Amino acid sequence: MQNKNTENKKDYIYGKNAVTEALLNAPQRINKIIISKSAINDNKINEIINLAKKNSIVFQFLPKEHFSQYAEVSNQGIVAFVSPIAYCDFYDFLTKKKNGYSRVIILDGIEDPHNLGAIIRTSACAGFDALIIPSRRNAQVNSTVEKTSAGAVNHIPIIQVNSLSNAIDKLKDNDYWIIAADAHGKDNYFDINYTDMNFALIMGGEETGVSQNNLKKSDFVVKIPMLRNFNSLNVSNAACAIIYESLRQDIFHMRKNKN
Amino acid sequence: MQNKNTENKKDYIYGKNAVTEALLNAPQRINKIIISKSAINDNKINEIINLAKKNSIVFQFLPKEHFSQYAEVSNQGIVAFVSPIAYCDFYDFLTKKKNGYSRVIILDGIEDPHNLGAIIRTSACAGFDALIIPSRRNAQVNSTVEKTSAGAVNHIPIIQVNSLSNAIDKLKDNDYWIIAADAHGKDNYFDINYTDMNFALIMGGEETGVSQNNLKKSDFVVKIPMLRNFNSLNVSNAACAIIYESLRQDIFHMRKNKN
Numbered sequence: 001m002q003n004k005n006t007e008n009k010k011d012y013i014y015g016k017n018a019v020t021e022a023l024l025n026a027p028q029r030i031n032k033i034i035i036s037k038s039a040i041n042d043n044k045i046n047e048i049i050n051l052a053k054k055n056s057i058v059f060q061f062l063p064k065e066h067f068s069q070y071a072e073v074s075n076q077g078i079v080a081f082v083s084p085i086a087y088c089d090f091y092d093f094l095t096k097k098k099n100g101y102s103r104v105i106i107l108d109g110i111e112d113p114h115n116l117g118a119i120i121r122t123s124a125c126a127g128f129d130a131l132i133i134p135s136r137r138n139a140q141v142n143s144t145v146e147k148t149s150a151g152a153v154n155h156i157p158i159i160q161v162n163s164l165s166n167a168i169d170k171l172k173d174n175d176y177w178i179i180a181a182d183a184h185g186k187d188n189y190f191d192i193n194y195t196d197m198n199f200a201l202i203m204g205g206e207e208t209g210v211s212q213n214n215l216k217k218s219d220f221v222v223k224i225p226m227l228r229n230f231n232s233l234n235v236s237n238a239a240c241a242i243i244y245e246s247l248r249q250d251i252f253h254m255r256k257n258k259n
Numbered sequence: 260m261q262n263k264n265t266e267n268k269k270d271y272i273y274g275k276n277a278v279t280e281a282l283l284n285a286p287q288r289i290n291k292i293i294i295s296k297s298a299i300n301d302n303k304i305n306e307i308i309n310l311a312k313k314n315s316i317v318f319q320f321l322p323k324e325h326f327s328q329y330a331e332v333s334n335q336g337i338v339a340f341v342s343p344i345a346y347c348d349f350y351d352f353l354t355k356k357k358n359g360y361s362r363v364i365i366l367d368g369i370e371d372p373h374n375l376g377a378i379i380r381t382s383a384c385a386g387f388d389a390l391i392i393p394s395r396r397n398a399q400v401n402s403t404v405e406k407t408s409a410g411a412v413n414h415i416p417i418i419q420v421n422s423l424s425n426a427i428d429k430l431k432d433n434d435y436w437i438i439a440a441d442a443h444g445k446d447n448y449f450d451i452n453y454t455d456m457n458f459a460l461i462m463g464g465e466e467t468g469v470s471q472n473n474l475k476k477s478d479f480v481v482k483i484p485m486l487r488n489f490n491s492l493n494v495s496n497a498a499c500a501i502i503y504e505s506l507r508q509d510i511f512h513m514r515k516n517k518n
Contacts, residue, residue, distance in 0.1 A: 114373065118493045127486025148493075155489045190507045225506065227386025230414045233499075234377045234407075240496035241503040247484065248449045248504070 013082055013143050014075035016044040021151020022080060023048060027055040029082045038064040039077030048078065073147070085141050088157035090167060093130055094174050102198040103246065104176065106132045108164055108214055109205025110235060113139045117148025118236035119203065124152035126243045132159045132167055132200075168200070168217050176200050178218045180210045181242060183231060185223030192220050194246035195253040201246075203239045272341055272402050273334035275303040280410020281339060282310040288341045292318040295326050298336030307337065332406070344400050347416035349426060352389055353433050361457040362505065363435065365391045367423055367473055368464025369494060372398045376407025377495035378462065383411035385502045391418045391426055391459075427459070427476050435459045437477045439469045440501060442490060444482030451479050453505035454512040460505075462498045 013022060022030055033052055039045050040061065052059045070079055105123050110116050116139040123131050139145065140160070146153050161167040168178055180202040181189065202218065204210035215221060224238055233241075272281060281289055292311055298304050299320065311318045329338055364382050369375050375398040382390050398404065399419070405412050420426040427437055439461040440448065461477065463469035474480060483497055492500075 118496055121491065121493055122496050124487055124489050125483075125485050125492050150491045150493075152489060152491070155487055188510070190510075224384075224503070225510070226384050227506070228383055228414055230383050230411060232380065232409045232411070233384050234380055234409075234495070236493070237377055237381050237496055237499035240492075240499045244483070244500040244504075245507070247486070251447075251449075251484070 011081055011084075011143075012070075012079050013146050014070060014073050014079045015147055016042075016048065016076050016078055018147045018151055019048055019078050019080045020044065020051070021154060022082065022146075023051040023055065023057070025151065025154035026085075027051075027057060029085070030055075030057050031081045031083065033057060033059040033078065033080045034062050034066070035059060036064045036067050036077030037061050045078065073143075085146070085153050085158065087141075087160040088130065090132070090159045090161055090170070093157060093159055094170065098129060101196070102176070103128045104130050104132060104171070104198075104200040105239065105243070106164060106168070106200050106202045107138055108134070108202050108210050109137050109208050110139055110203070111206055113142065113144040114148045115139075115206065115234070115236045116141070117145045117150075117152075119239050120145070120149040120156060120158070121152040122236065122240045122243055124149075124155040126247045128156060128243065130157040130159055132161060132164070134164045135160050135162050138205075164211075165213055165217070168202075168214060171200050172217075174198075177220070178202065179220045179222060179242075180204075180215050180218035181224070181238060182210055182215060182221050183223055185221040187220065187222050188225050189222040189242045190245050192222060194249045199246075201239070201242060203235055206235055270340055270343075270402075271329075271338050272405050273329060273332050273338045274406055275301075275307065275335050275337055277406045277410055278307055278337050278339045279303065279310070280413060281341065281405075282307060282314065282316070284410065284413035285344075286310075286314040286316060288344070289314075289316050290340045290342065292316060292337065292339045293321050293325070294318060295323045295336030296320050297323040304337065332402075344405070344412050344417065346400075346419040347389065349391070349418045349420055349429070352416060352418055353429065357388065360455070361435070362387045363389050363391060363430070363457075363459040364498065364502070365423060365426070365459050365461045366397055367393070367461055367469050368396050368467050369398055369462070370465055372401065372403040373407045374398075374465065374493070374495045375400070376404040376409075376411075378498050379404070379408040379415060379417070380411040381495065381499045381502055383408075383414040385506045387415060387502065389416040389418055391420060391423070393423045394419050394421050397464075423470075424472055424476070427461075427473060430459050431476075433457075436479070437461065438479045438481060438501075439463075439474050439477035440483070440497060441469055441474060441480050442482055444480040446479065446481050447484050448481040448501045449504050451481060453508045458505075460498070460501060462494055465494055
């Protein structure tokens with residue numbers, strides 16, 4: 001479900017890092033930048049001004065008081081008004097030729113925009129090809145997500161689909177293996193082989209996990225071992241453990257093939 | 260640095276899961292529980308009431324309006340007033356006999372209470388023995404951290420020290436190897452061997468990383484490989500990748516020794 005508190009923040013991003021990232025990677029999305037006069041003597045702000053000039057983006061200096069309306073977010077005296085991110089088309093993605101095997105992450109009911117942002121960030125760092133979210137019952141990409149992703153929304157295609165179930169079928173038709181993460185999974189996540197195949201990893205919502213229907217469609221259901229009588233990883237951390245294990249295996253596999 | 264917005268929330272925890280966790284694992288910390296009358300017909304709330312009765316903890320039903328003062332946190336109609344968590348004494352920890360090798364995580368300047376909470380959670384899940392934070396220049400355990408940790412603060416000893424530098428020296432004296440995570444590290448985190456030794460893993464702050472002084476004291480400095488031209492994992496996700504890689508190696512090592 002979309003977080004109501006953040007629905008009105010769709011149209012701007014804030015903070016020095018997020019604005020710099022957008023300027024570097026998606027300047028066409030930025031309509032205008034406002035900068036607090038109190039923030040002017042700052043290296044990062046100067047860098048932002050230079051990038052804005054280079055991209056012919058309008059910027060304006062405003063008194064610090066003007067930023068009180070953005071006080072609920074840590075804006076650091078800088079706000080950029082942007083067009084929404086352009087979701088990538090699923091069928092375009094499927095038909096595009098890829099180098100090597102493809103890795104995709106599917107989110108099934110993630111509600112917290114901070115978790116969504118962190119997962120986008122990790123997926124981008126680990127070189128995943130795309131992230132798929134359903135258009136309902138999942139956080140959507142808004143300014144909180146963009147900020148939490150540290151700008152990673154501009155580095156990895158994000159696909160919005162009406163039906164996850166159909167998307168999973170389409171992925172299967174296109175030679176993807178489906179891996180779901182679930183506390184009751186059969187194998188530890190590090191005991192399956194991620195190399196030499198296309199795969200889509202499904203992570204479920206904070207309270208609900210992966211839906212029964214999607215679990216049934218999965219070729220593997222993996223769990224993360226818990227060593228204490230305490231079974232509750234944050235979903236973005238759980239995703240990171242699995243994503244980076246698949247990358248570790250890929251790197252070891254490449255090294256082995258070289259020798 | 261302690262987050263000013265959360266300083267006043269030290270004395271209560273909120274939400275059904277956090278209160279249940281505290282009742283199960285540290286009931287002696289709870290002074291009183293208040294429950295919104297609008298939340299009464301709920302299985303989890305009933306479970307909380309039963310646990311409170313069992314532990315002779317006072318609870319009280321109050322009109323929904325009373326909870327408006329806690330509106331800034333998602334309290335789900337339940338708030339428990341608690342004594343602060345009892346930090347574990349460092350020297351007690353060092354002298355206590357452990358089964359097998361010891362694993363500790365050290366935080367060096369983590370500012371965001373959500374990151375602190377998530378790292379406590381992951382460390383508890385992966386069976387780490389303790390978490391060490393400095394008493395200044397790092398988020399401290401408050402109600403936001405307790406909530407984000409999903410109650411994990413009651414499952415892993417948390418040690419507060421005045422000087423990280425001295426703590427690292429003491430750990431070295433006690434036969435711990437020191438591993439720091441840094442973007443400029445020499446080895447990938449999955450290329451070092453975590454088995455057959457005690458180790459302490461140092462994770463640095465969101466903006467600053469591990470301090471130079473602590474990097475110098477480290478036996479290994481490891482990095483997490485980044486596949487895109489985008490180098491910025493969330494610190495709790497980075498910690499999770501390394502923590503769970505060490506656990507994976509331990510499990511593979513144990514299997515090998517059994518055969």
